[in-house]
Amino acid sequence: MSIWRRKTAAEQIGDVLPEVFPRLWRYSLSLTGNRDAADDLAQAACLRAMENATRFAPGSGIDAWMFRITHNLWISTLRKTAVRTGGGLVAVDETVxxxxxxxxxxxxxxxxxxxxxxxxxxxxxxxxxxxxxxxxxxxxxxxxxxxxxxxxxxxxxxxxxxxxxxxxxxxxxxxx
Amino acid sequence: MQDRHFTDEELVAYLDGEADHAPVALIDAALERDPVLRQRVRALGLDTLALRAGYETLLNPAPASIPAMQTTGNGWLRSTSVAAGIALAAGIAIGVLIPGGKDDGWTEYVAAYQALYSSSTLSHISPVPSDQQRELARVGAAIGKPIDLARLTAFPDAEYKRAQVLSFDGRALVQLAFLTSTGEPLALCIIRSDNVPAGQPDTREMEGMHAAKWSDGTYEYLLIGGSDDALIRRMSSGFADTGV
Missing domain, CATH: 1.10.10.10 (Winged helix-like DNA-binding domain superfamily/Winged helix DNA-binding domain)
Structure with missing residues (x-):
């Protein structure tokens, strides 16, 4: 038996954050269409991932799991706000x-x-x-x-x- | 022999090397002899290398919220180690949170979250008071508390930047972000907590940042960020005395 305990899901998230955060942010940018909204979405997704760390099933791809969280967050909450404030469908900002x-x-x-x-x-x-x-x-x-x-x-x-x-x-x- | 018709989906899966989703051998054989099919496959072509390279450039300039990669300015190695340090700090904070479920777990959370902030997270925001008023009305509604912009802009050493609603354990959490005159990000976080007795600011260190926590009996407050203990004391007692 190994004397090393297995890393918790939360620790695994912490480990991959430096690599995954820029990718989540870039994906958020392609969803939201502007950098400020991408900041908010990517940060909220990381927070949500931390909150739900215990639900992550080790073995599956943690990055894909975090992309899924980002996408769900976009669909469930942030997109509605963006659509409301933007008065229509979200178009990707040309200046992006x-x-x-x-x-x-x-x-x-x-x-x-x-x-x-x-x-x-x-x-x-x-x-x-x-x-x-x-x-x-x-x-x-x-x-x-x-x-x-x-x-x-x-x-x-x-x-x-x-x-x-x-x-x-x-x-x-x-x-x- | 007449080849069977291939759908665009099958041809794209073929181009993408998704062998489970395309009859690869059949398409290979048909391509040998069918110029129309070759034409169709060409028409579905996409320069994925160009897309990937273009997509890379979206990180340039890098997102404001990757502190370690932007602020150290001291080369990649240092950046990476700082990034790893931040992730580790966040990981430790989270690790403490999950099993414990302490009453004030939210402050640990905010601290781990705040550790992801850097000066550049906020420096690009040029506040417009009318927008800030609207934003405060929106986020205030999330926790049922009016927030006064004048109270947030009363400190010469810290410029109020923006507000956002986060959530902790299903509870709305308002984060008001400031940038100090020395370029350090601060956050005042407010969460509704009816069962916590009122108390004056209590200063502490969290995740290597100075912080102060207090309560007015209905809401709990955490002011956190930076290395200026005196500023945290000044601001927290200002907020506690006159309300936010």
Whole structure:
């Protein structure tokens, strides 16, 4: 028998916080569309994770669990406030994607792809970000978003068709 | 042989390497001989590398709330160790909280939470009094207590920044954030607690920060943050004497 006691869930959260917090914040930014609201959401999610630490089942991914908390918090409370105060659906703030000093073409492309993704409807946007930017599997993304895998697949297919269309239109325009 | 029709979902799962969700071998074979299918797959292409790289830039500038990564300015190693220290401090505080369930567990909580704050969490906020009034009305309603902006702006050494509602154990908790003239974040936290006797500010150290706790019989207050003990004493007795 090991003399070391197992780490508590709360200690595990403490361990991963420096790595996970920036990712939760960035995900929050893609949900809320502005930095202040992202601060609030990511912090509230960390607080909620600490409060519910005992409910975390060790063995499963603690980061995915925290993403799930962030998403639930957004759906259950903060989105309602944002929609009320914003008078409609939350649109991602254009200023979120900073225009850095003129750089290589590649950076411009990266920004353009991100901008286009951030303009997708929320359900598609979060699914694309979890799978392609955060690297979660379909199964993990479905768990985080609390939807069936089939829903993840159809959101990704719709998003990719729309994004492909957009970039094709742009190429045609640029070629003129 | 006529290939069966593949849905966009299947083709995307194929592109994403999700073999459980795509008939990979069938699509591979069909792609060999079907130019229309190749066209469809191309149309579903997404530059995920560009997306990932663009997404990285969202952290630049870094979120205000990762204290260790922004404020030390002393290189990565130091930043990482400070970040680990903060997480450890938070972890210890939480560890104490969970099994104990002490009456004043909320203050430990606030302390762990406050440890995540840095000057840059608040420095970008330029307060507009009319907005602050509205915000205070909103958060005050959450705990059933009017909060007077004039009381919060009465201290020359600490600028009142913003208010938010947090929750502890299902109870609403108002956090009023200040930034001191030396750039340290402070928070005045208020929670409704009917069964705690009124008492004057009692100073203490929590998570390496100075703090003061008091109660007016209906609400409990915790002022916490920074290293200036005298400022915490001055502000807490000011708030306790005249109300918030």
């Amino acid at each position: 994607v900073e225009d850095p000093a003129p750089g290589p073409e590649r950076q411009a492309l990266n920004r353009e792809v991100l901008r286009t993704v951030l303009r997708l409807p929320e359900a598609q946007r979060v699914t694309v970000i979890l799978v392609y930017a955060e690297g979660y599997s379909y199964r993990e993304a479905a768990d985080i978003l609390d939807v069936p895998v089939g829903t993840v697949m159809s959101r990704l297919a719709t998003a990719r068709a729309a994004l492909g269309q957009k970039f094709r239109d742009q190429e045609t325009q640029d070629a003129r």
